[in-house]
Amino acid sequence: MSAGGSDGTADRPADQAAEEEEGPSQAGSAMPSVELPRKRKGEVEERQILNFNLEDDLCRSEEEDQQVKMKCFREPHRQIEKRRRDKMNNLIDELSAMIPACQPMARKLDKLTVLRKAVQHLKALKAGASGAFTDTKHKPSILPQDELRHLLLRAADGFLLVVRCDRAKMLFISESVSKILNFSKLELTGQSLFDFIHPKDIHKVKEQLSSSEMLPQQRLVDASTGVQVQADAHVRPSHLATGARRSFFCRMKHSRVTGKHEDKHSLPGVSKKKETYRYCTLHCIGYMRTWPSSQLDPEADCTDKETSSLNCLVTVCRLHPPVSHQPPKDVNIKATEFVTRCAIDGKFTFVDQQATTVIGYLPQEVLGTSCYEYFHQDDLQHLAGKHRQVLRSKEKVETQCYKFKTKHGSYVMLQSQWFSFTNPWTKEVEFIVSSNKVVSGPGNAKDESEAGSSTLAHEEAKQILEIPGLSTGVGMMIYAGSIGTQIANELGDTYRANSSPSSEASSPFGSVQEKCPLTSRSTSSREEEAGSSSHSQSLADSSKEASGSSEAECRGESSQLDLDVPGLSSFSSDEAAMAVIMSLLDSDVNMGQSGDFEDLHWPF
């Protein structure tokens, strides 16, 4: 570092820092899309950095800096100097921003002045401040111990609790408990812990406090091998000495009423009938510790004095943020709304209990059946289109208003948002989540009659789903259920067509070195795939016999089903839908005859 002059030495570590700084950013740009640590050889804790560029940037020792820089980056020395100066200037600017004396200056102050003002400022702070300079017990630190402790508890949203193991008496609680449980420290100290724990968790907490004899076998899971190792069942009493860790969740009471507990004179234990208690979940982490009993609990009676030491649990109880209690942002549920989950073929696999108030059915009555069985005939086409759309899109799909058949035969007007969930690893759709809301009241008798064939008269060929002569509800159910299956089959074909090369490239984990096959093909889509190939064959066959203008389209479309993947997107058109439905009919009925459906007989 010849150019640096006499202060070159002092600045060298800064240079190194500068180079380290730019290391990651350079590496960031040079780095391939590697996310997963490639670390699975041997110890799990040892993580090697994948990107060797990044590693190189970090590995500089000072002497090598120059050389390697010249070799690898070919940067002139003045660039390094410039960066160093820039960094220093930035720091000086930040410093002047933080010093009140520097604020009102119109022009930018020079380096030396800022530094001098900083010195003055520190002197002033030292005169006024307390802990940092007067705390002689601990080693000097930017933040005095007390403040550090305070900040910690704020950040952790927790309180310290020391509890006797044998009696569960709370020996010490930090002040911060008042923020979390709304009880003052006074009210809790000396009380039994079990008075404040949710009744169902008492057993769990007792276990955590209990001595080694009562302790069930500790099971250690060694994550490097995934093997469960049974610890020795006969654990020595010294196991309870400092070090034995505890980590558990429990629910503790917290009082809803604030402000009443500030009064230091209120005795703990007075019943507060007017207040209701709710429970909040706490994550308790800590360890066991032994203390001389006489100092800790002077109220202990004589028999205790025999045991000279008390086993206590020292734990920090953190309020567990109930993040998932809030409804997830993408699914908002109100009273007249309910949520359902369907497999990709439209069969209900989850129905939330609020559905009953809307559709009349209990969840178990609906589970396992296809959603198409409840859709009104008029809406089938539009909903089938949406079904296809949602399976191929990452976005939420909104349906128009549609009728849903309730238990009592009437229809209720719903509008839904559908969202297909894709497994982040396999990138395949696993299920569809639907949040449904009521748009208007249940349908009246007029709606009911439409379920039959009476609408045939005023429906155009556009309403391709009208099956002339179809009047039995049972028949329609069979037919409707197939729609979902067919749509699911199409998706299976898409996956097959898109499999191996393209899907690995599209995955953000594409760099995954492990050969992780798309294992989730073992879903129902596999069966449908197998089924669909023969299915499409029969489609192609039977479409020959289908009369009418749809014939050509049928054949064309069904060949698209097999071969032309981009053509799948055109399935949302009327003709395509018609073709599919027609071919469905053919295959279901297994007719291979003319397309005259007047006297269609369903096998029921």
Place this chain on the structure above:
Amino acid sequence: MTADKEKRRAISREAARRRRRVESDVFGDLSRLLPLQASVRAHLDKPSIIRLTLSFIRMQALLRETESAGCNAEAGHAVRFPRGVEAGEGRLFESETEEIAPLDETKMYLKILEGFLMVLSTTGDMIFLSDNVSKYMGLSQQTELMGHNIFEYTHPCDHEEIRHNLRLTAELGCSQKRDFVMRIKSALTHRGRVGNLKSTTWKVLHCQGRVKLCVASSSVSCLLLTCRPLPLSHTLLSTHTFTSQHGMDMRFTYCDQRVTSLLGYRPEELLGRSIYDLCHTLDTSCLNKNHLNLCLKSQSVSGQYRMLVRSGGYVWVESHSAVIPGVQPSRSRPNPSQPLCILSVTYVLSGVEEPSLQLSLDQTFPRYPR
């Protein structure tokens, strides 16, 4: 001519030297004013001195803001044990104070939490770190870390998420919580010794905390976070937890017997099932985030979510998971060429809620006697 030039150069060199000396002196003054250990002070370079000065000033401003805002009523004094006044209670307090205070309560907290405290500015500067950070990162708190920017030390792919968490929202309430997982550099060898920079690896940290808003000047607003490395091995006690192994797509490949008493499923019933099927639909996004964290960062803590109980209803649970090389329970040494799998420890938090409710298809199937 040249002699003149030489003289002028000599003069300017002398002037420069003088300037540099003055500057060094001021830097020296500054470093002596900072509450630092002597050994640390001796090795500070100029940028570090400025960084530490900045940290000090910011922390002082933060603490002053804390007191004045009244957000925390107990700001300066409450962490000290009250020297009890009433007769009966006084004794208890005093005895506690004697016993616990010398134990260095702060160190106790840090030891219990198994993590360190980080104060982050809105631009990502690590204004303050508790000194046990060297235990986790292998880098020295004061010279190498304090005042630097967190983006220099974290995995590039996590930067977006960190930036998102640094954003302050407009509301002035005291309780903006943060909870996320990120990967940070660690210069520790796997034995726990401090290696040099050649051996930096990524460590997964679970960061939880809150925003500390400063009304007066937004540059003082910051994030208070406790950062704990996610443990890779757990000490379990028997009830209310169970372990499970999953493929990378979250389908069960193994589940221990506990699940039967907690959720009613037999382990065999679960193999090959996706965890998404077994949980309440509204928790899909929570599980999704957990899954993504696992795929990207290899470790994760889910939030609280609901798992459906076999016979009806659900329980609230929380899972701590990690990606490990897949093993059969009988083998003790993992084969490097084995596929990855996810190991999950699930804590059951609540009792069975709404046991008569059947929400999913699984719950409708009658149990067959064994």
